[in-house]
Amino acid sequence: MVSIKDIAKKAGVSISTVSYALNGSSKVTDETSAKILAIARELNYVPNAAARTLKKRESKIVGVFLTDFKGDVYGELLDGMKEVCNAQGYDLIVCSGKQSHRMLPERMIDGAIILDQTFSSEELIQFADRNHRIVVLDRELEHPNINQVLLDNKAGATLATEYLVDRGHKKIYVVTGPEGSYDSNQRMKAVKLVANRSEDVEWIEIPGNFKKSGGERAADRIIQEYTEPAAVFCLNDDMAIGLCDRLADTEYRIGEHIHVIGFDNIEITRYMQPRLATIDYSKHKWGALASEQLIKIISGEKVEHERIYVTLVEGESVGRG
C-alpha cells in the first residue's frame, strides 16, 4: 500500500508537506504541490479512510438502518437520502440486521437514520447520550441529538377511514401492523377517533404484521364471518395485497363484497385489479428530508421535528356501501 510517506520520500519532502499538498492547502508552493500531486498519481496513491477517520474523528458517511431489504417503499426513499447526502459531501450506506448496530457507536458513520424495529428506543437514547446523531423515521423520541421525521399517520388514517365512511360503509375491519409498531398505533388511534364519531359505524381490529401473510390471515377470518359487505382498512399496502390475493381465490369480489383500502401507495397497487385505494406520500421527499435533518444536526445546527404529508388515492377497490 502506498502512503503519503512513500510520496514524501520520492518527492524529497516531508510527509506534512505532502499532506498539505494533497489537501489543497495554500501553504505549499504551486510548484512543489504540482510535483507531489504528479507523484501521487504516478504511484496510484489512494488515501486510507481508516487513518483519516481516526485522526479527524469523522468519516463523512451516514448510515440508514432498515429492518430488512424487502419492501417496496425503500427504493425511492433511499434515492432521496442519497441525493441529499451526496450533495453535502456525505456517502450513504444502507445497513440491516442486529450486527450492523455497532456501526454507529464504533464511529464508522457520523450519524444514523433509523427505520428499523430492531433498534430499541433505549438503545437509541443511549447512543444519543454518547453524543451520536440520529434521525428516527419510525418512532417519537425526544433528545437533543435525535430528530424525527415522521409520516402524518393520523391524517392518513383519518383520510382513509373517512373515505370508507363517506362511501357508506358501516362495518370496518382494520388490519394492524405488528405489535408495538409506532405507525400502526398512530393509524389505529385515528381510525377509532373517526369511526367513533358515527354511532352506526362498527370497527373490528384484526392483528396483522405489515406483511402479505397478515393480509392473507385477515382475509380468512373476514370470509369466515362474512354476512354482508364489509370494508377493510389494511394499515399498509403489503397486507392489502395479501388480502386481495387470498380473496381472488373466492367468490367474494373486491369493491363489491369486500372493500379494501391500504396505506403507502407502493407501485404494485397501480397494477392491481381493481386499483387499490390507498394513502400516498412522497417517499423521495421523506428520505431527502431525513438526510437533510441528520446532516444539520451533525453540523451542530438546531432543527425542528418534521412531518411528511399524505393524500388519499381513490381506487375501485372501494365501492359504495
Place this chain on the structure above:
Amino acid sequence: MVSIKDIAKKAGVSISTVSYALNGSSKVTDETSAKILAIARELNYVPNAAARTLKKRESKIVGVFLTDFKGDVYGELLDGMKEVCNAQGYDLIVCSGKQSHRMLPERMIDGAIILDQTFSSEELIQFADRNHRIVVLDRELEHPNINQVLLDNKAGATLATEYLVDRGHKKIYVVTGPEGSYDSNQRMKAVKLVANRSEDVEWIEIPGNFKKSGGERAADRIIQEYTEPAAVFCLNDDMAIGLCDRLADTEYRIGEHIHVIGFDNIEITRYMQPRLATIDYSKHKWGALASEQLIKIISGEKVEHERIYVTLVEGESVGRG
C-alpha cells in the same frame, strides 16, 4: 470518548493487558480479565472501528454496489448476501452512486460485490490489480482477484424464446436492455440462436432500457405496426410491466393479440392480469453465493466462477399463436 487507555488507567494495568482481555486472549488471568471487562462495561467502552481497521488492515465489512436502489430483485438478493456475510462475521453495507466508489480503494471495505453499471470494467481491473477482492454479478471479467457469479442468461433466454416458438408464434419482438448491458447482450444472443433455428420465425429487436419506460415505448411501436398477433420477449419484467400497462389502455389484449414474456419473475408479476410468463431464478441464492465467493477470495481461497440456474414460469400472458 473512552478508549482502552482510560480502562487501563482505571484498572491499574497497561493498555496491552486491556487489549488482550477485551479480545479474550488466554494470556491474561481470569481475575484481571474480569476486572477489566467490568470496568469496560462500567465506562461504556466501545472499540473504535477506524483504529482497529487501521491497525489490522481489515474492516470485516463487505460492500455491495447497486446502480440504484429501485428494482424489485434487490430485496431477496441483499437478504441472501446479508445472511452469509453475517454468518461469517462480516457486515454488509449497500452502496450506490459514483461517490461511493472510493469505499473499496480507500479500504473501508474488505471486498465488493458489483451489480452496478457505473463501474467500468477498467476501473474494476485496476482495483483488482491493487489487490482488492471483487465479485461481479453483471459482467465477465477474468482476474485472479475477481470472481464472477452470473445468471444463466442464455438458458433463460432460450427457454423463453422456445416457449414462444413452441406455442406457435412466428413474429417475435425482443425488447432489449440498455446499450452495453451484459445481461441484455447475452440474452439477445440466445434469442437469435433459437429464432434462427426455425425458418419461419421472424424476430425484431427493439432497443429498451430495462425500465418501465422502455416497455411503454416498445408498446407504442408494436401497436403502430400491428397487423396480426405477435409475441414480445421483454428482456426483463420491468419492461414487460410497462408494456402491459400501456397496452391496457388499448383494444389489444395480452395473451390474445400481444403475447408477452419477461425475465426475472419479480413479485409484481404474480399480481398481473393475466399472469406474466417469465424466467425465474433464486435471487436469495444468487446473493448468498456471491457473498460466499467474495469471503472465500478475501480469505485467500481459490474459487471457480459460478452460475445461477433459471427456470421458465408459464403465464396466461402468452397464448397460442
Place this chain on the structure above:
DNA sequence: TTGTAAGCGTTATCAT
C-alpha cells in the same frame, strides 16, 4: 502473566 513500545496512515501544531 503483564508491561513496554513500535507502528498502522493520517492530520495538525509548532518550529524553523
Place this chain on the structure above:
DNA sequence: ATGATAACGCTTACAA
C-alpha cells in the same frame, strides 16, 4: 514554505 513531531485508538511483537 517546509519539516519534525505528536497524536488519533488500537494490536502485537518482544521484554520482563
